[in-house]
Amino acid sequence: MSIELPSKEDDPHSISDPSEKIGNESFNVVGVNVLNQNGVDVPQIIQMLVYNASVEFTAYYYFTNLRMHCTGAEGESIKEVIEDARLEDLSHFESCLSRIYELGGSIPNNAEEFIRMSGCEFLQLPSPNRTDMKEILKKCLKAEQGAIVNWNKLCNITFGKDHATYDVAKDILREELEHESWFLELLYGRPSGHMKRKYHGESPHTAKHSRALDR
Numbered sequence: 001m002s003i004e005l006p007s008k009e010d011d012p013h014s015i016s017d018p019s020e021k022i023g024n025e026s027f028n029v030v031g032v033n034v035l036n037q038n039g040v041d042v043p044q045i046i047q048m049l050v051y052n053a054s055v056e057f058t059a060y061y062y063f064t065n066l067r068m069h070c071t072g073a074e075g076e077s078i079k080e081v082i083e084d085a086r087l088e089d090l091s092h093f094e095s096c097l098s099r100i101y102e103l104g105g106s107i108p109n110n111a112e113e114f115i116r117m118s119g120c121e122f123l124q125l126p127s128p129n130r131t132d133m134k135e136i137l138k139k140c141l142k143a144e145q146g147a148i149v150n151w152n153k154l155c156n157i158t159f160g161k162d163h164a165t166y167d168v169a170k171d172i173l174r175e176e177l178e179h180e181s182w183f184l185e186l187l188y189g190r191p192s193g194h195m196k197r198k199y200h201g202e203s204p205h206t207a208k209h210s211r212a213l214d215r
């Protein structure tokens, strides 16, 4: 029996220009080199992760404001559901961060730029009735559906090629699918099959990626 030794092409240090530089020091980032070998467009992945992080961060802010305006007896139960979705969006933001930096990316220095890139202005309070519960729920649903599209895209381009990013993206997608079903149930009576978390912000699929928030 013969053992196949790794070829030169398998050596992540052998790519023509694999090095990064800080000051006068250059060094190899094998975690990025292997992705280049796998045919991954690393700058594209970073760009998508930063964009998705901006959406999660901004949605967390807007869900905070929308939740405050769920008033009255009916509003109390809606508040509970928005609270779970809101805290899990924070978990999604946190879940993106380490991967962005491992890949050599960063979030914008200017927070306004970060929030603007999210395109989440539609999550402002309904007008003229700021406590219109149905309109608030429709906005929440639209945010969840947008998030599903965003994370599904990242899953598709990382599947089988960038295992670490895929692991994060598919776990966030799993929670977004649950959030969508909660708001569909509240708006249209379509059964979600699940609703309550054990505690607010449980993040059953992403807690392991956002341990900074340790619950």
Ligand SMILES: [Fe+2]
Residues within 6 Å of the ligand: 056, 088, 089, 092, 147, 176
């Ligand atoms: Fe989210």
Ligand SMILES: [Fe+2]
Residues within 6 Å of the ligand: 085, 088, 089, 144, 147, 175, 176, 179
């Ligand atoms: Fe969500």
